[in-house]
Amino acid sequence: MSHHISEHPSLQPFDISEYKGLRGKNFYDMDPALQRMVDRYSESFDPKHKLAMVEHIREYGELVGGILDELTEECHKEGKYGEVVKYDRTGKRIDFIKYSDEQKRARKISYDHGVVNLDFHREWNYEFTHIHRYALTYLMNLNGEGGVACPLAMTDGMILALKKIGTEEQKKKYLPLVAGKGSDSHFMAGQYVTERVGGSNVSANRTIAKKLPNGKWELTGEKWFCSNPGDLWVTTAKMEGTNTVGMFLVPRIKENGELNGQHILRKKDIIGSRGKITVEIIYDKVEAEEFGRPGHGLVNLIRYIIKTSRLHVGLGSCGNARRSVMEASEYAKFRTAYGKKILEFPSFVKTLAEMQILQTANCFVNFRSVGLAEKGDDAAEITVPLLKYKSSSQASYITQKAILTLGGNGIIGDFSPLPRLHNDSIINETWEGTHLIITDHCLHALQKPKVYVAFQSLLEELTKNTQSISELSNVYTLFQSKRKELDHCLKEESKEWKDMNRVYIADLTYHVLALAEWIEQSVFDAKKKLPNKYLYFAKGYAEMVRDGLEAPRQKEGVFFDPKALETFLSF
Numbered sequence: 142m143s144h145h146i147s148e149h150p151s152l153q154p155f156d157i158s159e160y161k162g163l164r165g166k167n168f169y170d171m172d173p174a175l176q177r178m179v180d181r182y183s184e185s186f187d188p189k190h191k192l193a194m195v196e197h198i199r200e201y202g203e204l205v206g207g208i209l210d211e212l213t214e215e216c217h218k219e220g221k222y223g224e225v226v227k228y229d230r231t232g233k234r235i236d237f238i239k240y241s242d243e244q245k246r247a248r249k250i251s252y253d254h255g256v257v258n259l260d261f262h263r264e265w266n267y268e269f270t271h272i273h274r275y276a277l278t279y280l281m282n283l284n285g286e287g288g289v290a291c292p293l294a295m296t297d298g299m300i301l302a303l304k305k306i307g308t309e310e311q312k313k314k315y316l317p318l319v320a321g322k323g324s325d326s327h328f329m330a331g332q333y334v335t336e337r338v339g340g341s342n343v344s345a346n347r348t349i350a351k352k353l354p355n356g357k358w359e360l361t362g363e364k365w366f367c368s369n370p371g372d373l374w375v376t377t378a379k380m381e382g383t384n385t386v387g388m389f390l391v392p393r394i395k396e397n398g399e400l401n402g403q404h405i406l407r408k409k410d411i412i413g414s415r416g417k418i419t420v421e422i423i424y425d426k427v428e429a430e431e432f433g434r435p436g437h438g439l440v441n442l443i444r445y446i447i448k449t450s451r452l453h454v455g456l457g458s459c460g461n462a463r464r465s466v467m468e469a470s471e472y473a474k475f476r477t478a479y480g481k482k483i484l485e486f487p488s489f490v491k492t493l494a495e496m497q498i499l500q501t502a503n504c505f506v507n508f509r510s511v512g513l514a515e516k517g518d519d520a521a522e523i524t525v526p527l528l529k530y531k532s533s534s535q536a537s538y539i540t541q542k543a544i545l546t547l548g549g550n551g552i553i554g555d556f557s558p559l560p561r562l563h564n565d566s567i568i569n570e571t572w573e574g575t576h577l578i579i580t581d582h583c584l585h586a587l588q589k590p591k592v593y594v595a596f597q598s599l600l601e602e603l604t605k606n607t608q609s610i611s612e613l614s615n616v617y618t619l620f621q622s623k624r625k626e627l628d629h630c631l632k633e634e635s636k637e638w639k640d641m642n643r644v645y646i647a648d649l650t651y652h653v654l655a656l657a658e659w660i661e662q663s664v665f666d667a668k669k670k671l672p673n674k675y676l677y678f679a680k681g682y683a684e685m686v687r688d689g690l691e692a693p694r695q696k697e698g699v700f701f702d703p704k705a706l707e708t709f710l711s712f
Contacts, residue, residue: 156477175280202280263322298330299330332368361425364376388442499539506658527647
């Protein structure tokens with residue numbers, strides 16, 4: 142018997158026939174944790190300023206969930222990635238980076254919205270605060286690195302350094318290029334520090350800087366990881382005849398209109414952050430300008446460039462994880478297995494709930510760290526490297542979990558952004574210091590008396606009203622226990638033990654901070670007599686810290702409480 146093709150079994154509707162993913166939704170409106178952070182960290186703002194800021198962020202949430210999501214997907218396909226063009230048609234060396242139209246349009250939309258340079262928009266009449274700036278950064282990363290987020294971070298660092306240590310001439314010449322409204326350079330600032338001999342160990346650099354009679358410098362050497370090669374970049378080199386590392390500004394085109402002496406060797410084949418390209422470069426008498434006092438190169442590099450990048454990695458990783466939770470939650474509304482909705486399986490619900498708790502905690506502490514950094518609080522010396530490490534490693538964990546919730550569909554690159562988000566998260570784990578490097582920086586900060594006192598003061602402030610909520614007693618007891626353990630590790634254990642267990646100490650520090658944050662958020666709502674959903678989050682996080690991520694959940698805990706589960710899944 143013959144059947145019409147329309148009756149073929151494979152063409153019949155099935156559970157995810159109407160699944161459309163998340164495109165077209167406003168990602169800010171979908172994120173109650175981000176909305177809470179924006180609201181709480183702008184409490185002291187003038188009402189008009191706050192209203193304008195929220196509207197600006199919401200508009201970007203619309204762009205990120207709409208056209209930018211579409212463009213990001215389109216420019217992450219074979220044939221759409223950036224390429225190096227070594228020579229023009231006449232054989233003249235140009236070392237030009239050619240991006241697809243989709244990539245260029247995505248950069249322009251975000252740049253024109255002011256995600257890095259709103260304070261250079263004449264129509265913006267308010268301060269461009271950290272909560273505003275980093276809420277936009279977080280939202281951008283809901284589409285992954287996307288070929289834009291890494292350039293954004295480097296451009297942000299460049300703008301800050303120019304403002305702080307640039308000469309008046311440098312500010313006049315370069316700020317309009319990298320930050321000016323209407324500039325054609327859309328996040329085309331880079332950082333070239335790493336050499337083949339090492340990355341984080343900048344003092345091992347072999348590139349040499351020679352002072353010229355005209356006051357400029359001539360650089361000779363090589364750079365192994367040159368992310369986002371473009372119009373202007375920060376680089377490092379040892380000043381001739383010394384072991385002192387200086388920081389320099391290098392323009393792609395010299396003042397006389399000629400191409401500078403950088404030679405691009407090849408594009409790197411990296412597993413993530415592929416929307417923007419990374420190359421290897423040889424410096425052959427590159428013309429450069431000293432950036433800040435020559436002898437303060439490393440100090441300024443860390444203070445302005447690296448610190449900014451680490452803040453971006455923390456918020457960016459958090460954004461990657463948030464999108465992963467969103468994708469898993471949306472898919473779960475449609476998918477069935479063995480005749481049941483997958484949301485009817487307790488193990489699946491537990492997985493979603495745990496992802497949500499971990500990501501929300503990370504969101505809250507990241508914005509706490511941003512606030513500390515903006516105020517110049519000494520505790521930020523701990524939280525910034527700590528959250529660069531923990532946010533990126535946790536994002537890799539959450540993105541992998543999300544991939545598995547989609548089953549086979551989770552590993553298909555054109556089904557969802559999850560494979561790309563996962564690879565970008567792994568890149569974030571490496572960028573600006575691997576775990577062993579970054580946790581060493583964290584440990585070093587923890588052992589500075591002044592910094593540790595500031596961190597302890599932060600913990601006291603976050604937990605000072607705990608006694609007013611009896612339901613937080615178990616969470617507070619765990620917090621005290623972990624805090625005491627951290628103090629013991631730092632003060633009683635040997636230097637060798639601390640060095641060997643630096644990752645454990647960083648994890649412990651993060652748990653102490655996150656538990657304190659959950660306590661503060663819960664007390665805040667209780668004082669205002671608001672529905673206290675964050676009690677559920679605090680209890681859930683405490684159980685995961687106490688028992689472990691893969692441990693069985695307790696029958697008397699929130700993971701067996703229908704109201705708590707509903708709260709997690711609807712967040």
